[in-house]
Amino acid sequence: MKRTQFSLGFIVRRSMVHRRVRSLAALLALTVSAAVATTLLTLYVSLNRQLHQQFRAFGANIVLTAPDGSTLPSETLATVRAIAGSESRIVPFAYAVAQTADGAPIVVAGTDFNAARAMDSWWQVSRWPNAAAATPGSPVAAMVGTRAQGFLHGDDFPLTYNGHTLALHTEATLRTGAAEDSRIFIPLAAFTAWTGQSASTLEIQAPGSAAQVEDLLHRLRAALPGVQVHAVRQLVESEGRIVDRTRSLMLSSLVLIALTVGICVLATLTASVLERRRDFAIMKALGSTQHQVALLFLLEAALLALAGAAAGYLLGSLCAFGIGAWNFHATIPPLWQAAPAVLLLNLFVALLAAGLPMRILRTMEPATLLRGE
Amino acid sequence: MATILQSAVGSEALIHLHGLTREYASRAGAVRALDQVTLTIERGEWVAVMGPSGSGKSTLVNILGCLDQPTHGSVRIAGTDVHQLSRQELDRFRAETIGFIFQQFHLIPYLTALENILLAQYFHSMTDEDEARRALASVGLGDRATHLPSQLSGGEQQRVCIARALINQPPILLADEPTGNLDAANQEIVQEHLRTLHRAGHTIVMVTHDPEMASLADRTVELHHGRIAAERRADLTAQK
Ligand SMILES: Nc1ncnc2c1ncn2[C@@H]1O[C@H](COP(=O)(O)OP(=O)(O)OP(=O)(O)O)[C@@H](O)[C@H]1O
Numbered sequence A: 001m002k003r004t005q006f007s008l009g010f011i012v013r014r015s016m017v018h019r020r021v022r023s024l025a026a027l028l029a030l031t032v033s034a035a036v037a038t039t040l041l042t043l044y045v046s047l048n049r050q051l052h053q054q055f056r057a058f059g060a061n062i063v064l065t066a067p068d069g070s071t072l073p074s075e076t077l078a079t080v081r082a083i084a085g086s087e088s089r090i091v092p093f094a095y096a097v098a099q100t101a102d103g104a105p106i107v108v109a110g111t112d113f114n115a116a117r118a119m120d121s122w123w124q125v126s127r128w129p130n131a132a133a134a135t136p137g138s139p140v141a142a143m144v145g146t147r148a149q150g151f152l153h154g155d156d157f158p159l160t161y162n163g164h165t166l167a168l169h170t171e172a173t174l175r176t177g178a179a180e181d182s183r184i185f186i187p188l189a190a191f192t193a194w195t196g197q198s199a200s201t202l203e204i205q206a207p208g209s210a211a212q213v214e215d216l217l218h219r220l221r222a223a224l225p226g227v228q229v230h231a232v233r234q235l236v237e238s239e240g241r242i243v244d245r246t247r248s249l250m251l252s253s254l255v256l257i258a259l260t261v262g263i264c265v266l267a268t269l270t271a272s273v274l275e276r277r278r279d280f281a282i283m284k285a286l287g288s289t290q291h292q293v294a295l296l297f298l299l300e301a302a303l304l305a306l307a308g309a310a311a312g313y314l315l316g317s318l319c320a321f322g323i324g325a326w327n328f329h330a331t332i333p334p335l336w337q338a339a340p341a342v343l344l345l346n347l348f349v350a351l352l353a354a355g356l357p358m359r360i361l362r363t364m365e366p367a368t369l370l371r372g373e
Numbered sequence B: 001m002a003t004i005l006q007s008a009v010g011s012e013a014l015i016h017l018h019g020l021t022r023e024y025a026s027r028a029g030a031v032r033a034l035d036q037v038t039l040t041i042e043r044g045e046w047v048a049v050m051g052p053s054g055s056g057k058s059t060l061v062n063i064l065g066c067l068d069q070p071t072h073g074s075v076r077i078a079g080t081d082v083h084q085l086s087r088q089e090l091d092r093f094r095a096e097t098i099g100f101i102f103q104q105f106h107l108i109p110y111l112t113a114l115e116n117i118l119l120a121q122y123f124h125s126m127t128d129e130d131e132a133r134r135a136l137a138s139v140g141l142g143d144r145a146t147h148l149p150s151q152l153s154g155g156e157q158q159r160v161c162i163a164r165a166l167i168n169q170p171p172i173l174l175a176d177e178p179t180g181n182l183d184a185a186n187q188e189i190v191q192e193h194l195r196t197l198h199r200a201g202h203t204i205v206m207v208t209h210d211p212e213m214a215s216l217a218d219r220t221v222e223l224h225h226g227r228i229a230a231e232r233r234a235d236l237t238a239q240k
C-alpha cells in the first residue's frame, strides 16, 4: 500500500465494502428509484408521441378551400406552409369531372401522393404510386378508388376532360369507405398539365392542443382573406382533450410514484448514515473537519447514486420496452434524455438523504455519539 | 499581579477548568456527572484522575477534549475560552492540540490497524506510512498492521488506540484508562511511552484505577460523585 492511496475515496471504498449488505440495500433502493423514473419518463414521452401519431391517423384538422368554382392562388401553399410550420402536414387537392371511354362522368383528383400518404395513412392503398418515377410519354400513374374501378375496363384507360384525352394506368387501388372510393387520384402536376387547373383545396394536419389549432385557424384566416378556412372541429377538440387528459394522468402518477420511491430511498440512506454516527464522532475526535466527514458521507452517497442511476436506467428502459410490447403493441425505444434526468434525480435524493443526517449529527456533541445512543 | 500573570499567555496555566458542571437529563431525573469542578493543569504536567466508577472521570476528559460541552462553567485551554470557538475552529483546535485514548478504544471498524493510525495522520496533516508502521511496532503490533479491529483482542485494540493517539505528538494527551486491558508487559510498554512523552514536555491527563499508574503522574485528582474529593502531589509524598 502506498502513501497516496490513503484518501477520502479510499476510506469510502473500505466503508462500502465492509458494510456491503447496507451498501447493497442502498444501491438497490437507488437502482429501483432510477428504474421507476426511467420507465415512467420513457413511457410518458413515448406514449405522448404515439398518442399524437395515432390521432394524426384521423387526417386533417383544418381544410382550406377556394370559393366555388375557382382555384387557390398559386402562392397559397407557400403561405400556409410558412404559417403552419414544419410540424404541420399539408396536402393539396384539385378536382375535375372527366369522362370515361363510355362517356360516364367520374371525379378525378390531383394531389401530392407523398403528402397524402403521410397524412392519410389510414387509407387502404394497395401500393402508393411513386410520382417521381413517372416518365414522360407513358400513361399517367393513377390510384383508383374501388368503386370507380367499376366504370373502367382494364388497368389502362383513357379519360377525357374538355376535349383533352389523357392515358392512365392503374398503379394502385384505394379503399377508404368514403367519397374517395369513387374517385381517381393522379399526381397534381399531371392533373394541372391536363386540365389547366391548380389546387382548390388544402388539407392541413396541425399538431398541438385545441387552443393551438384554434390559434392557427385565426392566423390562416387573417393571412388568406379570400379563402375559406374551416376547422374539422370535432376532431380538433376531442384530440386535444384526450391527449391533455391522458398526459396529466400519466404525469400525476409519475410524480406520485417518484415521491413514494424517493421517500423509501431517503429512509434507507438516512439510516445508513445515522448508523455510522460513532465513526463520525471518532473522526471528529481525531481532528477531522466537518467538511471532511461530510465529504466522506456525500461521496459515498454520490457513488451509490451514480451506480444506481446507471443500473436503473438500463433496467427502466428494458421495463418500458416490455410494457410497450405487452400492453400497447408498440415499440418503445430507450429515451436517452432520461439518463441525465434520472442521474440528477438520484443525486438529489442521495445527497439530501446524506446531507440531512449530517446536519443533525453536527449539532450533537461527539461524546454523546460515542456513547452510542 | 494576578492579572499580569493571566494576560501573559506563556505563563498562564495550560488548562483552566472553572466551576465545571455537567448534567444529563434523563427520564429518571437529572444526573449530575460533574459538580462544580475547578481544576488548573500546568503545561507539561501529568495528571492522574482517579475515582470510583460513575464518578465523572470520562465526562471530565470528554469536556477537556472538546467532545462535550459543560452545562455550566468554563474551559480555557492555552488561553482560549473553548466555548467561544466556532465549530470549525474547534475542529482545527482538536486536530492540533489533543490526542485521545478512549476507554472503549473507538477504532474505525472497517479500517485495519495501520489504516486507523493513518487516518489520524490524515486528519492532522499528511499520512506517513513508515512512521505509522513504526508506531504500531512500538506497541508490539508490527505484525498485525493489516488486521481489522474485529480481528484483534481487547488489549491489542487498546494498543492500536494508543499508537493512534501518539502518532501526531499532541501537546495534550487525554487517556481514559489506557492500560485497563493490558498485561504487565504491555502495561510497561505503554508506561514507557507516556514517560517519554512527559519528558518531552507534553501534558497528560490520564484516568486510571491503578495506583501504580497513578504514581507515575505529577498529581492525582480524586473524583467522587462528580466533585474533586482529594488532590495529591507526587513530589510532596514521594520526595520528602
Ligand atoms: N449521556 C449520558 N446520559 C445520562 N447519564 C450519563 C451520560 N453520560 C454519563 N452519564 C452518567 O454520568 C455519570 C458519570 O459518567 P462517567 O462516564 O463520566 O463515569 P466514569 O467515572 O468514567 O466511570 P467509569 O470508571 O465506569 O468509566 C455516570 O453516573 C453516568 O451514568
Ligand SMILES: [Mg+2]
Binding pocket: B057, B058, B059, B103, B176
Ligand atoms: Mg469512564
